[in-house]
Amino acid sequence: MTTRITWLGHAAFQIDSAGRTVLIDPFLSGNPVATVEAGSLAADAIVLTHGHEDHVGDTVEIAKRTGALVIANFEITEWLRKKGVENLHAQHIGGAHDHGFAHVKLTIAHHGSMLPDGSNGGNPCGVMLKTADGTIYHAGDSGLFGDMRLIGEEGIAVAILPIGDNYTMGPDDSLRALRLIEPRHVIPCHYNTWPLIAQDALCWAQRVRAETRAEPVVLEPGAAWELS
Ligand code: NI
Ligand code: MN
Numbered sequence: 001m002t003t004r005i006t007w008l009g010h011a012a013f014q015i016d017s018a019g020r021t022v023l024i025d026p027f028l029s030g031n032p033v034a035t036v037e038a039g040s041l042a043a044d045a046i047v048l049t050h051g052h053e054d055h056v057g058d059t060v061e062i063a064k065r066t067g068a069l070v071i072a073n074f075e076i077t078e079w080l081r082k083k084g085v086e087n088l089h090a091q092h093i094g095g096a097h098d099h100g101f102a103h104v105k106l107t108i109a110h111h112g113s114m115l116p117d118g119s120n121g122g123n124p125c126g127v128m129l130k131t132a133d134g135t136i137y138h139a140g141d142s143g144l145f146g147d148m149r150l151i152g153e154e155g156i157a158v159a160i161l162p163i164g165d166n167y168t169m170g171p172d173d174s175l176r177a178l179r180l181i182e183p184r185h186v187i188p189c190h191y192n193t194w195p196l197i198a199q200d201a202l203c204w205a206q207r208v209r210a211e212t213r214a215e216p217v218v219l220e221p222g223a224a225w226e227l228s
Pocket of ligand 1 (some may be wrong): 050052055111112141
């Protein structure tokens with residue numbers, strides 16, 4: 001089996017696994033680096049890490065059009081219900097559920113989570129997707145925290161980490177995170193969307209190879225990589 005991971009730009013990913021398409025943080029409209037339009041995306045499920053606009057993004061439109069199941073913390077699923085999204089599954093930090101396409105667990109993340117209209121988006125999360133090909137950990141917009149070691153204890157095939165700095169961890173702390181998580185592979189995200197979070201990903205990748213045991217996978221927006 002193969003699990004295909006496509007970077008849609010910023011923190012948005014499409015994961016095709018076990019015949020299902022899962023979107024994480026589908027922010028396409030207004031995303032200056034997105035290469036696809038929200039209206040062209042198929043989805044069986046959408047997972048949200050937190051309530052910020054650059055993560056909730058096009059979730060309401062995609063969910064209503066496709067009927068995709070939206071998985072997020074309780075505060076965000078209740079907000080989506082008020083927006084007319086019906087196919088919802090609330091989880092919360094530390095809780096996991098087997099959704100068939102993957103076993104999905106929400107983890108802590110150190111960040112904020114206010115929804116686009118100012119509503120309370122609960123606490124921000126990271127997400128672990130346990131697939132038949134290995135576990136994917138998307139850290140959301142987190143800063144570095146020592147309990148990433150506990151996440152690593154579950155065995156991470158690929159970690160998706162923000163490296164943009166300013167709003168999230170930056171390159172230096174992402175290397176420290178890798179030494180705690182010890183994933184086999186790492187995909188950087190949440191950089192180069194705007195000038196404030198510009199980073200040199202190739203320079204970062206050289207440091208990952210030199211200073212950690214992880215293999216960096218640097219994608220361009222729209223590009224995919226296969227985990228098998
Ligand atoms: Ni955020
Ligand atoms: Mn963000």
